[in-house]
Amino acid sequence: MNNTATDSAIEVCAGAATAGPVRELLSARTVQLGEGTEVRRLLPSLNRRMIGVWCFVDHYGPDDIAREPGMQVPPHPHIGLQTVSWLLDGEVHHRDSLGSNQLIRAGELALMTAGGGIAHSEQSPDPHSPVLHGAQLWVALPDADHARAARFEHHSELPVIIDRGLRATVLLGELAGARSPGRVHSPLVGVDIALAAGSDVRIPLEPDFEHAVLTVSGAADLDGELDPGTLCYLGCGRSELRLRAENDSRLLLLGGVPFAEEIVMWWNFVGRSGAEIAEARAQWQAELSGTGEGRFGAVRGYEGPALAAPELPSTPLRPRGRAARKA
Numbered sequence: 001m002n003n004t005a006t007d008s009a010i011e012v013c014a015g016a017a018t019a020g021p022v023r024e025l026l027s028a029r030t031v032q033l034g035e036g037t038e039v040r041r042l043l044p045s046l047n048r049r050m051i052g053v054w055c056f057v058d059h060y061g062p063d064d065i066a067r068e069p070g071m072q073v074p075p076h077p078h079i080g081l082q083t084v085s086w087l088l089d090g091e092v093h094h095r096d097s098l099g100s101n102q103l104i105r106a107g108e109l110a111l112m113t114a115g116g117g118i119a120h121s122e123q124s125p126d127p128h129s130p131v132l133h134g135a136q137l138w139v140a141l142p143d144a145d146h147a148r149a150a151r152f153e154h155h156s157e158l159p160v161i162i163d164r165g166l167r168a169t170v171l172l173g174e175l176a177g178a179r180s181p182g183r184v185h186s187p188l189v190g191v192d193i194a195l196a197a198g199s200d201v202r203i204p205l206e207p208d209f210e211h212a213v214l215t216v217s218g219a220a221d222l223d224g225e226l227d228p229g230t231l232c233y234l235g236c237g238r239s240e241l242r243l244r245a246e247n248d249s250r251l252l253l254l255g256g257v258p259f260a261e262e263i264v265m266w267w268n269f270v271g272r273s274g275a276e277i278a279e280a281r282a283q284w285q286a287e288l289s290g291t292g293e294g295r296f297g298a299v300r301g302y303e304g305p306a307l308a309a310p311e312l313p314s315t316p317l318r319p320r321g322r323a324a325r326k327a
């Protein structure tokens, strides 16, 4: 997750509600996460780094893990972000250094606020369901909250809007007056949209937000077909989204006020400077070797070693804005 690739020039919203709607399809690149887990990374991508405060989007599965260990992600640290774990099928066991020990099932929200530092592990339980399918999303915390105390929230009850073939589950933020219980620190929205075959629906949007739609399954139509596994960036200035689906389809709608702050994203950290990232890395490595002060803490109950941080790049990590740099 090292942003050293050369970005190409793109058009972006200059600020909230200044740019009109666009329709830009971003395709995924395949990333290997530990042993046996392959994900499709949609954000950050070469052409786009953020959707509002959403700064990371991984989509995985549906994978047949009936005879496999499934997801096995050892303890690793985070700072400066919230992780949003959303399962479409299956379950994952979350443990963290606050002592959280929680099974997350499909349709339940796991929201971990890293703030100044936390460590967690994610594992398919044993035994587990035969199919694993989900999304791992990150929200960048604004500067005022980026070093706050860590916390973990598990919400098994989320607001659902049902309307003529539409079933919309509000993960974060608000849609049509229905608000998620998940605690956030900036204006954003995240919605799971299930469309029954033959549906033609209009979903209200906040025009000051920029939005994108990740097609998880099926192939809905949004001014043209959305292929499964793609992220469709929609820009700012839309007050509604018209979606049609010939077949059952599943989408994730992500949006938020365009993020004005410059951040450094490296490995599992979101910081404000290269020095902050280097300090977090050094503190994690010190904890792994048993000499650290406990900024992140141990993940109790996980059997096996934690993940070591990669080497920092040889060129300094510099804060960057939401737009991809012009080449």
Ligand code: MN
Pocket (backbone or CB within 6 Å): 076, 078, 083, 120, 268
């Ligand atoms: Mn993580």
